[in-house]
Amino acid sequence: MRKELHKHTTTSFWRMPECREMTKVITASLDGKLSWRERLLMKLHLKACDPCTNFIEQIKFIRTALGHSIDKVGQPGHSVVLSDNARSRMKQALETTGSSI
Amino acid sequence: MRTETVSLPAINDTMQAEPKAFDPRVDPETWVDDHGDCLFRYALVRLRDRSLAEDIVQETLLSAIQSLDSYGGRATERTWLTGILKHKIIDHFRKNKNLVQITDDDTDLSVLDHFFELPDAPDSHWAKNIRPVSLGQQPDQAVENGEFWEVMNTCLSALPERIAAVFALREVDGLTSEEVCEVLSLSPSNFWVIMHRARMQLRRCIEIKWFRKAI
Numbered sequence: 001m002r003k004e005l006h007k008h009t010t011t012s013f014w015r016m017p018e019c020r021e022m023t024k025v026i027t028a029s030l031d032g033k034l035s036w037r038e039r040l041l042m043k044l045h046l047k048a049c050d051p052c053t054n055f056i057e058q059i060k061f062i063r064t065a066l067g068h069s070i071d072k073v074g075q076p077g078h079s080v081v082l083s084d085n086a087r088s089r090m091k092q093a094l095e096t097t098g099s100s101i
Numbered sequence: 102m103r104t105e106t107v108s109l110p111a112i113n114d115t116m117q118a119e120p121k122a123f124d125p126r127v128d129p130e131t132w133v134d135d136h137g138d139c140l141f142r143y144a145l146v147r148l149r150d151r152s153l154a155e156d157i158v159q160e161t162l163l164s165a166i167q168s169l170d171s172y173g174g175r176a177t178e179r180t181w182l183t184g185i186l187k188h189k190i191i192d193h194f195r196k197n198k199n200l201v202q203i204t205d206d207d208t209d210l211s212v213l214d215h216f217f218e219l220p221d222a223p224d225s226h227w228a229k230n231i232r233p234v235s236l237g238q239q240p241d242q243a244v245e246n247g248e249f250w251e252v253m254n255t256c257l258s259a260l261p262e263r264i265a266a267v268f269a270l271r272e273v274d275g276l277t278s279e280e281v282c283e284v285l286s287l288s289p290s291n292f293w294v295i296m297h298r299a300r301m302q303l304r305r306c307i308e309i310k311w312f313r314k315a316i
Contacts, residue, residue, distance in 0.1 A: 020217045021224045027297040031271070031278045051226075054233035058304045058312065061236055065244050065253070066272045080145060081138040086155040090133045090162060097163050098129055 017041060019052055026056050030063060127178060129166050136179050140186050147190050147269060148200075149262060157193060161186040187274050191284055194270075198286045201266050208294045213301050231305065234312055249311060256306035260299055267292065268299035 017025075022045045025038045034042065046053050082090075140161060144154035165172075165185050172181050194200055219225035227233070243249040257265055270281045282292050 018224045019226045020222075023301065024297055027300045028293055030300075031293060031296055050235075051232035054235050055304070057236050058233055058308065059300045061243075062300070062304060062307065063272055065249075067275065068244060069250070069253075069273065080142050082133075082141045082155065082158075083151075086141075086159075087133055087137060090137065090155075090159045093159055094129055094132065094162055094166060098166050 017045070019045075019049065022049070022052055023055060026052060027059065029056075030059060127169060127172055127174075129162070129169075132162055132165070132178075132182070136182055139179065140182060143183060143186060144190060146258070147266060148193070153193075157189050158186065161189050164189070191270070191274070191276070194284045201263050201285045201287075203263055203267075203287065203291050203295065207261060207263050207298075208291055210294060210298060213298065216301065216305070233304070234308060236312060243311070252307055252310045256303050256310065259306055260302060264295050264299050267295045268303070271296060 022042065025034060025042050028034060028038075029042060046056065137158065140158045141154055144157050145151065148154050148157065161182060165182055168185075172178075176184070214220035216228055216231050217225045218228050220228075257269070260268065267281060267285065267287070270276050270284065271278065276284065278289070278292060278296075281287065282289055287295075
């Protein structure tokens with residue numbers, strides 16, 4: 001994984017990347033190890049850039065929220081429900097398996 | 102780095118340390134009525150196929166009834182069942198690698214051009230009206246707020262389905278980057294492009310519908 005992550009910034013070695021390039025490094029920092037250069041660039045950039053600081057806060061917040069949400073997410077409207085057919089099939093199967101334990 | 106071998110108890114061992122007596126809080130007869138719809142929606146949003154989602158929910162309930170002993174009562178019944186369902190879905194992805202076929206469209210980052218000041222340039226600052234705003238004090242309250250979850254679900258379903266599938270495995274189901282790549286047979290570079298796109302678009306959507314309003 002590390003090798004590929006190394007290439008998040010496409011800017012030349014000495015040019016300081018701007019926000020667009022930095023957002024790539026910032027999102028990658030949530031999924032794996034950055035190279036030392038990327039870590040340094042990110043640190044310097046975040047010191048001077050409020051929108052990117054807000055950006056990393058937001059995506060970290062989304063991560064934390066989702067991390068506690070395994071049974072909250074994935075419910076696209078409560079109108080999506082099991083069909084009666086599936087419901088009775090499942091009850092039947094549970095009963096059969098339950099009584100054989 | 103040196104790896105030391107320390108033997109830690111497996112999660113299952115810890116759970117089974119509980120007495121194996123039947124837990125009165127668990128009542129399989131009510132599972133379908135109490136949790137069926139919720140588990141079904143969880144499966145459907147990931148698998149996008151009604152009959153497949155139904156089958157996998159049924160399989161989950163049957164597995165659960167056969168492993169009642171492992172339910173230590175620490176999680177709620179629903180969280181426990183959802184955990185089993187999650188593993189069933191991951192197994193399903195693993196066995197059917199072609200379920201999430203990433204296309205060139207999915208990894209095209211030009212959809213993010215308008216977020217930046219100079220859309221045609223490879224690099225530039227955030228566009229003025231799109232600059233991320235500060236979260237302020239809201240994070241803790243948001244998670245308790247039903248409206249926030251509606252926004253979250255709306256924004257997740259606004260993502261292209263394959264991108265949402267990758268993102269959900271990583272951020273909702275908590276797989277590591279390596280695991281997601283392995284389960285879906287994704288290359289690491291496609292994985293990070295997809296995660297980047299998902300985060301950029303999701304954050305923007307939630308910002309419009311929630312962060313800005315909540316400040």
